[in-house]
């Protein structure tokens with residue numbers, strides 16, 4: 001039988017995890033594991049700490065509590081730039097409980113929301129203090145045994161943030177890939193772009209060669225050509241029942257082009 | 267480990283029951299309470315046949331930890347009709363042949379009810395979105411979408 005513990009304070013919850021506890025966000029992935037007897041924990045730990053439910057905008061950044069659900073992201077006026085991203089996660093019943101914190105740990109091909117957080121210079125805060133760069137955090141997430149309290153992201157200006165999810169089933173399906181791009185422009189040219197891809201590796205990943213190729217270019221067919229070349233070798237995606245790694249690599253430039261030129265999906 | 271007590275409201279009635287740690291709400295409803303209306307499909311959240319409404323929002327009972335339902339309000343298909351009087355959604359599904367084998371129907375009805383509670387005048391796209399987590403292998407979805415829009419029209423008419 002699985003134990004169930006609720007703590008009023010996140011630090012207490014983090015301390016209670018020990019070796020055999022799992023932190024419970026919305027439970028969409030934890031319950032799947034439990035239903036199939038695939039859990040590697042014997043206690044479920046959660047917190048009712050209101051800090052994990054807060055969305056706080058300050059200056060050019062916004063902090064999103066780890067227990068904020070996709071539905072709450074959609075409802076938040078401070079997070080309107082993330083509405084299309086949150087809407088791309090599962091159906092309404094999943095979004096009603098699926099959390100931002102849980103998305104950081106979702107295995108391939110999931111993690112669409114995290115892709116956007118990566119592109120927006122995400123920084124992860126954890127119980128007990130400390131802020132980590134999201135890329136670094138994700139690369140070592142399998143060994144993390146604590147509680148994420150929030151993720152802070154940059155607030156992009158007007159048209160600077162774009163997101164595109166490719167799936168086989170419409171309107172909702174699991175990602176063949178998802179792409180998020182933050183494309184700040186200085187005098188019409190891209191400056192300090194950040195791009196991230198989902199389902200193109202074991203975790204969501206930044207596309208550093210693509211970012212470099214975009215520096216100083218304009219967002220038109222000839223300006224983005226070298227970025228489209230750069231994405232071909234940028235990832236080594238795994239095979240899964242939705243698509244082979246080879247297919248994902250082949251179509252990555254097509255979807256990147258659509259995103260950058262605002263062509264949308266045909 | 268002993269079973270744990272759980273109290274919640276089921277279709278407006280106070281309900282008290284003992285649950286196993288780690289048990290999902292689908293099991294609690296079907297085996298514990300005896301409400302067979304949420305269907306067991308995939309147990310991984312992909313089919314939607316176990317959809318219930320929790321505090322006004324759709325939720326997959328197979329992915330809901332029963333212990334998190336303490337003090338919450340849960341609605342299932344069993345609570346839709348008023349005695350012999352079918353709910354407008356049930357009537358529209360029947361009139362529009364929106365059910366064939368019927369396995370998805372309960373989940374579809376609850377997803378639709380949650381939509382209409384929050385948006386009484388949905389567009390066709392809103393309906394498609396609302397049932398996007400519910401799989402139907404018989405109807406091709408169109409009769410279901412039409413039935414939900416039909417019920418929405420009738421419910422608005424009644425409210426006026």
Ligand SMILES: Cc1cc2nc3c(=O)[nH]c(=O)nc-3n(C[C@H](O)[C@H](O)[C@H](O)COP(=O)(O)OP(=O)(O)OC[C@H]3O[C@@H](n4cnc5c(N)ncnc54)[C@H](O)[C@@H]3O)c2cc1C
Nearest residue numbers: 025026027028029030090099101102105106111112148311
């Ligand atoms: C039908 C279905 C469709 C889905 N579709 C999508 C999709 O389109 N895109 C997508 O990205 N995902 C999808 N998912 C996966 C999942 O629902 C989401 O990734 C969701 O955001 C996970 O969050 P959760 O709160 O449910 O995680 P949980 O199940 O609560 O937790 C998952 C993992 O994260 C850990 N965790 C959670 N919160 C914290 C925290 N604050 N600190 C430390 N560890 C934490 C847990 O311990 C656990 O290991 C889908 C799932 C289902 C069932």
